[in-house]
Amino acid sequence: MTLLTTWPESGPETVVRRTSDPAEIAAALAPLGVRYEQWPVRADVPADADSDTVFAAYGPEIDRLNAEEGFTTVDVLGLHPSDDPEYPVKAKAARAKFLQEHTHDDDDEVRFFVSGSGIFYLHVNGEVHAVYCEKGDLLGVPRGTTHWFDMGTRPAFTAIRFFHEEDGWIGSFTGSTIASRFPDYDTIHAGHVGSAA
Template sequence: MTLLTTWPDSGPAAVVRRTSDPGEIAAALAPLGVRYEQWPVRDDVPPGADPDTVMEAYREEIDKLNAEEGFATVDVVALHPGDEPGWAEKVRAAREKFLAEHTHEDDDEVRFFVSGAGVFYLHVDGEVHAVYCEKGDLLGVPKGTTHWFDMGTRPSFTAIRFFHEEDGWVGTFTGSPIAERFPDFDTLHAGYLRDAA
């Protein structure tokens, strides 16, 4: 269940909007220039599938989107709980980087969730829109949009990333501590599980 929650950017005391309806989510995000759509879920692609398997499974959708947008690079990123040395530190460092509010001045941030979940927080026009994405969701955040991303303290996701620029992910950080005022992934995920039960 995808979930959109909108609050005033002063804090989460009042909810402006909360919906899990895909049509309502797309309609609410469209005026912000944010692309939201759902692709068919390939249940035969396991969470730990290698990048070639993931790319091949979604080749038709990737090619269609690439024909529309003309991306320079398409790749797969995956982060799943592991026991290898340094895993917890790797996760902590990555999470801190993405939790900091930032923009991308030269490229959109386009992600398709193959498995798992993550939350994009869009800070636009005095509001914060938390988009809880799960497998099957594609979100396109336009360049210049102030946002942050949370994957939780024990991330588990595989995503296809689309870049117009060869440089890939390049963030310009605002220095704002705003992310600290809003419910994080773990909090939203716990609510998601309660709602789905």
């Protein structure tokens, strides 16, 4: 299930908020301009579904969001463990790409998780909000929001991405090492999955 954990930016020693209630998560993120909602999960869509399958399954939701937000480009991105000898290299490179704090000044970052999970860390107003997203979650991070994203050391997810610009967004890195001071995806995932069992 989805999880929101909030700490002071000074470090994770004090937990300001920890909730897995979708309504509480949406209410906590809304003042930050962050859109959070859950879409119905299509059980017949495989975890590693191709883009045609994903678009066919989630067409009505995609059309609604495009109409509301004016997105012009939508794509599907997926990465899943495999026996391919290139997987570890691809996984490491993909994870490293946005693991450090950055902003996107040219567009919002909006993702819907078709399968799997990942964590967006939002560094806003003196706090760090770790949003553990999984299948069925849509998260919209406004342009200019300082954040980072962790997909873990063995990424396993398929996500729909929405863009206002055809070229997508580019990360502007802050140079801060704040990401290294907070629990990473693997740590949060292990504790979250373990506590839900």
